Amino acid sequence: MFWYVVDRKIHKDDNLVTFLNKQEGIRAFIPKIEKWYSVRGVKDYFVKDLYPDHMFIVTDMGKDLLFEKYKELFHSKNNIFTLNTEEQLLMEYFYSNEDVIKHSIGNIVNSQLIIDEGPLLNYKGKITKINRHHRTATLKNIFFNEKFLVPLEIVSKS
Known part of the structure; x- marks a missing residue:
């Protein structure tokens, strides 16, 4: 499996994530994290985007094939970054089951x-x-x- 990070400043909404998740062999998500808030007497954990300008894609496709297949979405190959082994292990550990770090x-x-x-x-x-x-x-x-x-x-x- 390859893990990619896509700069999504050009796609601020979640339509791209929804579209990619409908494709076979692709899991796309925006990483989220539980964050503690204490506002006006309400103290609880809320879910917040960890990297709001980035979308993660997990797939078996190589970077070139992924770009060629969806080039109209990514605009440039420079918008797709491949995670190195250490980063990939960290992401697999924390985001293996869900898109939220509890x-x-x-x-x-x-x-x-x-x-x-x-x-x-x-x-x-x-x-x-x-x-x-x-x-x-x-x-x-x-x-x-x-x-x-x-x-x-x-x-x-x-």
Whole structure:
């Protein structure tokens, strides 16, 4: 399977995602993440786009074949980026079942993070930073040369 990222600034609506998902052998999605909000007394997790200007495509087709088949949608081959192996493994881990990264729940015991449930439970990668106020964990900086934030709720610290 190949994973591609398509710059979708030219297609702001979800029609392109819907169209590609109707095609055989293609899974297209806009990655989403659960984000903690506390507004006017309402405290809950809401689903938000992780990369609003990008669409992910998972398919068996090579980049050239994908572009040739749908060139009227992509306008240029420069709009399609292929994920490297490390990025692809990260995306497969977090987006294997759904298009949303759910929040994880954990504790800090003796300065060590212990995850009790959620997608970070069996994650073998490196967490570089924990922001307890925003309820996020920052993973090793590999994706788009940006931070990769994952929702993390720390229940207790001892």
